[in-house]
Amino acid sequence: MADRQITGLAGDARAVPSDTLDAFAGSLGGSLIYPDDEGWADAVSLWNGMITKRPAAVVRPVSTQDVVRTVDFVRENELELSIKGGGHNIAGLALCDEGITLDMSAFKGVEVDAQAMLARVGPGCKLGDVDRATQEHGLATTLGFVSETGVAGLTLGGGFGYLTRRFGWTVDDLEEVEIVTADGTVQRASRTQNEDLFWALRGGGGNFGVVTEFVLRLHEIGPEVTGGLIAWPASEAEGVLDLYRRTVESSPRELTLVVLMRNAPPAPWLPESAHGTPIIVMVACHSGSAEQAQADLAPIKSHGEPLADLIQPRTYLAQQSLLDATQPRGMHFYWKSEFLPGLSDELFETYRSQFVGLEAPANQIVIFQIDGALNEHAEDDGAMGNREAAFACVMQAMWKGDDARGDANREWVRSAWQALKPYSTGGNYVNFQTADETDERTQESYRGNYERLEAVKAKYDPSNLFRINRNIRP
Numbered sequence: 182m183a184d185r186q187i188t189g190l191a192g193d194a195r196a197v198p199s200d201t202l203d204a205f206a207g208s209l210g211g212s213l214i215y216p217d218d219e220g221w222a223d224a225v226s227l228w229n230g231m232i233t234k235r236p237a238a239v240v241r242p243v244s245t246q247d248v249v250r251t252v253d254f255v256r257e258n259e260l261e262l263s264i265k266g267g268g269h270n271i272a273g274l275a276l277c278d279e280g281i282t283l284d285m286s287a288f289k290g291v292e293v294d295a296q297a298m299l300a301r302v303g304p305g306c307k308l309g310d311v312d313r314a315t316q317e318h319g320l321a322t323t324l325g326f327v328s329e330t331g332v333a334g335l336t337l338g339g340g341f342g343y344l345t346r347r348f349g350w351t352v353d354d355l356e357e358v359e360i361v362t363a364d365g366t367v368q369r370a371s372r373t374q375n376e377d378l379f380w381a382l383r384g385g386g387g388n389f390g391v392v393t394e395f396v397l398r399l400h401e402i403g404p405e406v407t408g409g410l411i412a413w414p415a416s417e418a419e420g421v422l423d424l425y426r427r428t429v430e431s432s433p434r435e436l437t438l439v440v441l442m443r444n445a446p447p448a449p450w451l452p453e454s455a456h457g458t459p460i461i462v463m464v465a466c467h468s469g470s471a472e473q474a475q476a477d478l479a480p481i482k483s484h485g486e487p488l489a490d491l492i493q494p495r496t497y498l499a500q501q502s503l504l505d506a507t508q509p510r511g512m513h514f515y516w517k518s519e520f521l522p523g524l525s526d527e528l529f530e531t532y533r534s535q536f537v538g539l540e541a542p543a544n545q546i547v548i549f550q551i552d553g554a555l556n557e558h559a560e561d562d563g564a565m566g567n568r569e570a571a572f573a574c575v576m577q578a579m580w581k582g583d584d585a586r587g588d589a590n591r592e593w594v595r596s597a598w599q600a601l602k603p604y605s606t607g608g609n610y611v612n613f614q615t616a617d618e619t620d621e622r623t624q625e626s627y628r629g630n631y632e633r634l635e636a637v638k639a640k641y642d643p644s645n646l647f648r649i650n651r652n653i654r655p
């Protein structure tokens with residue numbers, strides 16, 4: 182086999198001798214694959230179809246020892262490395278261009294210790310893998326709204342979902358990790374060992390090494406919750422947003438409410454006459470008793486004349502995949518996000534005005550309620566920070582790759598973002614940053630915690646081996 186051109190750490194293309202690559206492949210329990218090999222398409226597949234990056238080779242490790250060998254190999258040969266968890270990152274951070282991608286998909290284990298209320302989770306798991314395993318014990322940890330998202334990227338970037346109001350960011354449920362750092366050593370980090378590294382991993386992304394195991398705290402949840410969607414015509418938006426604000430201000434932490442506006446999809450749960458017309462939707466998840474849920478959700482269910490009301494008792498697992506179909510893999514996606522400290526009339530007016538005359542079929546702005554437990558921690562309790570966030574606001578566009586509206590969609594997102602930015606806490610979510618976002622946006626995300634992150638980066642990854650991420654420079 183001929184030598185291969187692989188991107189080096191300095192961005193240069195370097196020829197790596199075939200016998201060097203063969204010796205490395207032979208040292209692995211897993212495999213080293215190239216573009217013509219079986220499994221390649223899966224290994225480089227990403228959720229966001231807009232990303233065109235392709236690595237020169239993919240390593241598929243099956244053990245921590247394989248990860249150590251890979252880290253040693255890329256460091257010694259000064260090669261570019263990316264790490265793929267679930268491949269859901271919107272900026273395509275799982276892949277590098279012509280470098281080596283470490284595809285962690287074989288790390289699928291979930292071990293539940295129901296007594297200790299802990300789960301040991303492999304970094305190749307999707308959220309659904311974890312929820313299915315923990316729900317067998319009536320337990321759950323704080324994970325996101327779409328079950329196909331990877332646990333690794335979500336957790337390392339902070340993480341939020343329907344349980345955030347009760348238990349905080351996903352990183353507030355993180356108890357321990359096993360990680361292979363840039364020097365090729367296997368370390369454990371927790372609140373009592375390698376505390377600085379653990380602090381940085383609680384939000385600092387893939388900057389510090391390759392995580393080979395997450396230990397997450399569990400809570401009693403389900404098996405049933407009360408949840409689902411309810412939709413009204415957008416002509417009702419003013420009243421619905423007012424109801425949303427009144428409800429979120431007074432509801433217990435068991436209830437999480439999300440609100441969004443968009444043009445109605447051609448979904449079977451909506452009347453055909455509404456398809457393509459502007460709508461406003463609330464998504465609810467109530468993890469308290471059915472009686473409590475019924476009482477807390479009554480004002481919403483009895484408001485106006487909804488086009489559809491799917492809020493009902495359902496399994497927690499069904500709730501966790503309720504929105505999956507709205508985010509189909511392979512479409513082109515472009516987002517911007519801000520954290521909001523609260524809601525105001527002016528904010529809602531600006532929000533509603535983004536939809537006047539909007540033709541794009543799938544553009545939306547989603548406001549997720551997240552206030553509660555996360556606000557009770559100090560700003561520097563973990564790198565994630567953003568402890569004054571009460572809502573996450575995401576402006577989203579989605580279109581087919583051959584749709585000529587791509588540029589207009591991106592422009593709509595940017596313009597909505599500029600209009601809504603004045604209502605932000607000043608912080609944003611690193612996990613929602615797109616490929617065109619700058620280092621300044623990453624600094625804005627970590628704000629007061631950024632300098633401390635730089636110090637931990639300098640200690641554990643001084644040569645910036647782990648750089649295909651929202652990069653903290655050492």
Ligand SMILES: Cc1cc2nc3c(=O)[nH]c(=O)nc-3n(C[C@H](O)[C@H](O)[C@H](O)COP(=O)(O)OP(=O)(O)OC[C@H]3O[C@@H](n4cnc5c(N)ncnc54)[C@H](O)[C@@H]3O)c2cc1C
Binds near residue numbers: 263267331336649650
């Ligand atoms: C449809 C959709 C819905 C979402 N919903 C939510 C939500 O409800 N809540 C929420 O908090 N976020 C949500 N997100 C954002 C999500 O958290 C990020 O996209 C996250 O990066 C996805 O993780 P992943 O493992 O799939 O990512 P990947 O693309 O595989 O990786 C992303 C980053 O994580 C790093 N990484 C991955 N694995 C490892 C590892 N083992 N060790 C070290 N670094 C690693 C990589 O270096 C890379 O920088 C959503 C995203 C999508 C696309």
